[in-house]
Amino acid sequence: MLKNKFISFLLFSLVTFSASFIGGLATISFKEPWYSLLNKPVFNPPDWIFAPVWTTLYLMMTIAIWVFWHNKNRDMNTVYIYFIHLVFNTTWSIVFFVFHNMILALFVLIILISLIVILIIRFNRVNIASSYLMIPYVLWCSFALILNFSLIILN
Template sequence: MDNLSASHHPQPYWLQIAGLGGWLVFCFAAAGVGSSVTLPQIPAWYAELNKPAFNPPNWIFGPVWTTLYLMMAISAWLVWLRSGWLDAPGALGVFCFQLLLNTAWSVLFFGLENPTAAAIEIVFLWLTIGATIVSFWRHSRIAALLLTPYLAWVSFAAVLNFSIVALN
């Protein structure tokens, strides 16, 4: 099921590579929007918040998120490659929606300095990531599995978010 040559929509090699490039640009554009509202707040507003003892050091977030966005792009690419937009519009649509919610969380938490709104929103993000994994599983098990570290990290981020709300 995950053999690229077994795709329902065989595509020329150049189109497969272009597709990967497109998914990478799409995912890292979302990351860029999130970073643009997050990074200025790290030494300012975020530094002043009370945080739980298990809060990771700030330097860990960049490498973790870079890895997760890379895995998200590859995951979406695998579904697109295997099934295309026409056979997987729901799966890829849910993926795009979770990416929008991912970006919205950064805007709520850091941009608007509103951890409470972000805590509410992260529940919907978590559910949408879960829905993406379920829908991707039908098209590519590898694609679905590539999203599980993302779900785990957002689970941790949710606990951290709710703790920050409670401490502030």
């Protein structure tokens, strides 16, 4: 049993952090000089904050789906929604930083936040800890939505 839990944690980590890796690669490769030249709102965080925040959020997401997975009341549709939400998570970085399309990125973010809220609700039905682990993520993405919208207005 312990071996299965360890393997499932590794697999969920691999999938979740793959989304992080792809999004990070897109950001690093295409961010500059475009992003530096944008007019930013006063509440725009410094660049150094994003890596530790996202690393923490991806770890919390991994733990949330892993705990959910090991609950006898889990359902596969929620797991599928989790995987779909990771696609939208990665897509935002590509749309925003690779294609420099802030408006489309805003719509991707709205879909992403909607999927996270759905996950929180579905996780809560099975394991409250999983839903609580997703709250900082939805809050950060909501802040990103405000930031994304502000960048559209200012540019």
